[in-house]
Amino acid sequence: MAEIRLEDVAHSYDGGRTWALRPMTWTWRTGRAYALLGPSGCGKTTLLNIVSGLLTPTRGRVWFDDREVTGVPPAGRNIAQVFQFPVLYEQMSVYDNLAFPLRNRGCPRQEVDRRVRRVAGLLGLEEHLRRRSRRLDPGRQQIVALGRGLVRPEVAAVLLDEPLTVVDPAMKWTLRSKLKEIHRDTGHTLIYVTHDQTEALTFADEVVVLNEGEIVQAGEPGELFLSPAHEFVGHFIGSPGMNVLDGAVVDGLVWVGESAVGRASGALPAGPVRIGVRPEFVRITGEEAPSGLSARVTEIDRMGAYDLVHARVNGHPLVTRTEAASAHEPGATAFLRFAEGRAFLFRDAVRCGVVEPLTGGAP
Numbered sequence: 001m002a003e004i005r006l007e008d009v010a011h012s013y014d015g016g017r018t019w020a021l022r023p024m025t026w027t028w029r030t031g032r033a034y035a036l037l038g039p040s041g042c043g044k045t046t047l048l049n050i051v052s053g054l055l056t057p058t059r060g061r062v063w064f065d066d067r068e069v070t071g072v073p074p075a076g077r078n079i080a081q082v083f084q085f086p087v088l089y090e091q092m093s094v095y096d097n098l099a100f101p102l103r104n105r106g107c108p109r110q111e112v113d114r115r116v117r118r119v120a121g122l123l124g125l126e127e128h129l130r131r132r133s134r135r136l137d138p139g140r141q142q143i144v145a146l147g148r149g150l151v152r153p154e155v156a157a158v159l160l161d162e163p164l165t166v167v168d169p170a171m172k173w174t175l176r177s178k179l180k181e182i183h184r185d186t187g188h189t190l191i192y193v194t195h196d197q198t199e200a201l202t203f204a205d206e207v208v209v210l211n212e213g214e215i216v217q218a219g220e221p222g223e224l225f226l227s228p229a230h231e232f233v234g235h236f237i238g239s240p241g242m243n244v245l246d247g248a249v250v251d252g253l254v255w256v257g258e259s260a261v262g263r264a265s266g267a268l269p270a271g272p273v274r275i276g277v278r279p280e281f282v283r284i285t286g287e288e289a290p291s292g293l294s295a296r297v298t299e300i301d302r303m304g305a306y307d308l309v310h311a312r313v314n315g316h317p318l319v320t321r322t323e324a325a326s327a328h329e330p331g332a333t334a335f336l337r338f339a340e341g342r343a344f345l346f347r348d349a350v351r352c353g354v355v356e357p358l359t360g361g362a363p
């Protein structure tokens, strides 16, 4: 296991015309399970391949503990990498595929057997050990590929690039919890690439959110949900994502249209801001209140366990999450309040403050 440090790393595939990764300095800490989350094309695979050594970054340096590995190929880095589609020796049995990375490094026979059986047990492969891997369906082959990535205890890191794409959805849940269990067992430094927020949030100790080649926020799942540091995190995580309203700060007050909705934290300079608040933290009532925002209800989605009440505020759509079977009706006027400390201010998509309650009512 190693701590993996990226020092001012950036990558361009076209000689510096465009950048798949913008300069980043970032440390993957020893023994932690990370999810690397972001939309298609944001640079996840590029970043992973720089860690594994398949790619040498255009700029910057890569360190495994205190050893610089920037130009070192994968074979010299002692990592295990699992790709989106199964990479196996098709003629070999499942057992031999799992044993291969261990035998290759001269692991004693009994130890090979013990480790192969342990991983096979955890991944539900025991009854397939003697079968040739090409006889398995693609989903099961991918589980074998996963097992091969996890079988060696002493690797510097395990890198998984969307490893469950070809696996049956029902199986995904099981495998994710198995992976967690194996991680607890081995304490590998693990980086799991995905564009699926549920996958990232349920699996990782820490989620690293990548957008347009930049790490926009990293944190525990709860932190990303409760305290988005970037508008993108607000949108990408949560279902539905964070609402955003255009507003302005004037003399320390936050305005949406004609209504002051709170006070800006800190000493935020006057000017336009965007106000971001998740549907879960907007209270909607029929009664007017100080610092309430007037809105018109446009639509209700009855979700069973809760309702999503859609409204328009000062020309912007906004959605709130309420208890199930709420009394709201399309066309009605309503008033909105933001939960204290849960509405944030953004400039250039980056969080710059919090909406604090007005004391003593609107001026």
Ligand SMILES: Nc1ncnc2c1ncn2[C@@H]1O[C@H](COP(=O)(O)OP(=O)(O)OP(=O)(O)O)[C@@H](O)[C@H]1O
Pocket: 013, 020, 038, 039, 040, 041, 042, 043, 044, 045, 046, 047, 195
């Ligand atoms: N070999 C390559 N040559 C040129 N451009 C590339 C190459 N690989 C990736 N890119 C570009 O670099 C950017 C980042 O791609 P990357 O594959 O790292 O994204 P990703 O987040 O893994 O996407 P996905 O979720 O679709 O796998 C994209 O704009 C992509 O088109």
Ligand SMILES: [Mg+2]
Pocket: 044, 045, 046
């Ligand atoms: Mg990719």
